[in-house]
Amino acid sequence: MPRPSLRKPGKAEGGEPADGAAKASVTKRKANDELDGIEEPEEIEEESKPTKRRKTRVKAEEEEEEEEPAADQPPARKPQRKAGKGKSQDAMALAPRTPIDALKKLMYIGAHVSAAGGVQSSIPNAVHIGANAFALFLKSQRKWTNPPLAKDALDGFRTLSHEHKYDVHKHCLPHGSYLINLAQADKTKAAQAYTSFLDDLERCESLGIKLYNFHPGSANGGPRVEAIWRIAKKINNAHKATKTVVTVLENMAGQGTVIGATFEDLRDIIRLIKNKDRIGVCIDTCHAFAAGYDLRSPEAFQETMKQFNKVVGARYLKALHLNDSKRPLGSQRDLHANIGTGFLGLRAFHNVVNYDGFAGLPMILETPIDRKTPDGKTFEDKQVWADEIKLLERLIGMDPDSAEFAALEADLSAPGRAERDRIQEEAVLKAHNALAAEVKAKAAADKKKAAKARRRKKASS
Template sequence: MQEPRRSERLAGKAIKTDASPPKLARKRKSQQKIESKGKICSSSSSVLPLLLGAHVSIGGGLHNAVHNAIEIGATAFGLFLRSQRQWQSKPLADETVDAFTRACVQHGFEGGRAILPHGSYLLNLGSPDESTLAKSRDALVEEMTRCERLGIGLYNFHPGSTCGKISIDECIRRIAESLNLALSKTRRVVAVIENMSGQGHTIGGDFREIRRVIDLVQDKSRVGVCLDTCHAFAAGYDISCARGYDEMMDDFQKFIGFEYLRGVHLNDSKAGVGSHLDRHENIGRGKIGREGFRRIVNDVRLRGIPMILETPMTMDDEDEILLLRSLVEDQ
């Protein structure tokens, strides 16, 4: 499973201050880019807005994620809610909650529907190991409770893996059981299952596996799906061409349904189609290519849904967002 590397590398750039907005970590690339952002953000199109952003750092405090998103011209963002390298974490302080919610209100992110947190990579909600399964379930409840307190309506996670020790059926049952447990202990927050690349023994490389999880979830109003472009490409959908993109979207509707689509991870792929390798690349520099992403940003079915970059730091988030916006044809 590939981590959104930008989050860890940006941590050193975060401004460690109180809840007031930090100074910009770097100057804008040019006045032309600033003007371009303004035109896009103020679009009067009757279509739902294009919500573009990146996975940003929480260094210096959760509230800095909001300021970091604004700095790169984002209208949506992803973040970790705590350290994703360890099971245990410090309780979420009231002061942290207040600072985050104030920043969201200040910058128009209140309501939390344009914010897509990423769950810990330690989670395996279908684990065959009872100890790992118990810790994963505890962490799921804890992170969804954080979302609830922070006013965030979505929580994205990788579903889990059989580890080659149990059947797919049993793993799917355990994932759904984990979700039912977490949903019974939290309120409002939607659990968003991410499609996978089919690497190893992971669940979710096939849309039908995700549908089977959803079928076992009791409260279907609180379950959704995040569509990762790199994962879908690696799983076998050649979204670099129109035919492959249409096939992916047709299958998503057929097996899952667009009513469950709550987020998109925008990642190009270093590996080829059907490789089952989760290797993210910057937009336009991988096997999917610019034309593949042109189709995505112009698909009106994806408007109003947070679309989050998780690409390598070899290209600035700001530049990738501008690149994606430049591909939009209805400006």
């Protein structure tokens, strides 16, 4: 995930911005989503197994987020008016696409857009926000079985991508279903996961898409090496059953026994892959930061990339997910924030969009776009993505010591500062308490051991 951002099913779709009202329209969209078999992405914790416990946690997290003051979010804009019937998304674009050759570096920046209504709708949705790259879900995120791609979806995707000059071979990065856990040990569940994974890859190939991004999987408490071995085996089998698609492992934030939070995990999977031309990595900036890889200063960023190149290898880097983080470095929490408003900050993204090694790769925003109207209604504000794309493009070649950069950075970081300070303090306190508890437990164990030794000595004398 997000992980594709914080959008929830049943909410406004790309290109059809919420009218900010009517439960009826939400219900209608929900019905449409179900019909079309493709739903909006939502924020989920990293464990791939959709357990009841996780659902509760996700719910709790959503609530927790809602409790957070909206200070770290850009001010809510008025919901966009619905596009009139017959008018193309293009004509209604929230921002024009920047010609790539007008940028100082070839950075293809876009977002994870909705494919509700069929995969072909992702194209106008990408055009709508001025994206030069995009991500989408290829099928429903909540169902194991999905109808095959309809002919009109297939034809529509091809025609529209050609018409709008998207090279989907290079700059379209579908996101795998959250249901799929290739590390699954249970035979039946593993077979189900593999079938769905392979089906996704086949969809990519029939759409002419080369890159397919997915979460490596979760060991669900089991040994790491076995989980890695199972993941690699499934990928190898899927490579054999398909021809061209490149399977792209996303780095993870590191909660629980999820695989992929360290560069070493990614390396170890790649080592076991027979066809090295068909395996790659997507770096999610929020996940990397949550897992302890710093990107904030130019030095820290260089160090992280040096690590990546040394451990994984630059040749495997295929894509990026651009997200700021609502939690501090090493928090292991996967909470995406809008660019420049989180713990990463704008300087990190200046580092990212000016790094030559990322040129030509799809860069996908998965930032939250849920906003509230003054009367408390939630709607999806796609203008946020349109603006973030332009902001990131503007950072390319910008002098980070300039007054222009300082003003942008201050504008974005100031509103959420108090909230971030509070979270940072909490994190320090938590770490302190954890250490104190560890010290106490050790002292108690030592005392017990000493008492036992004394008793033994007494008994023998």
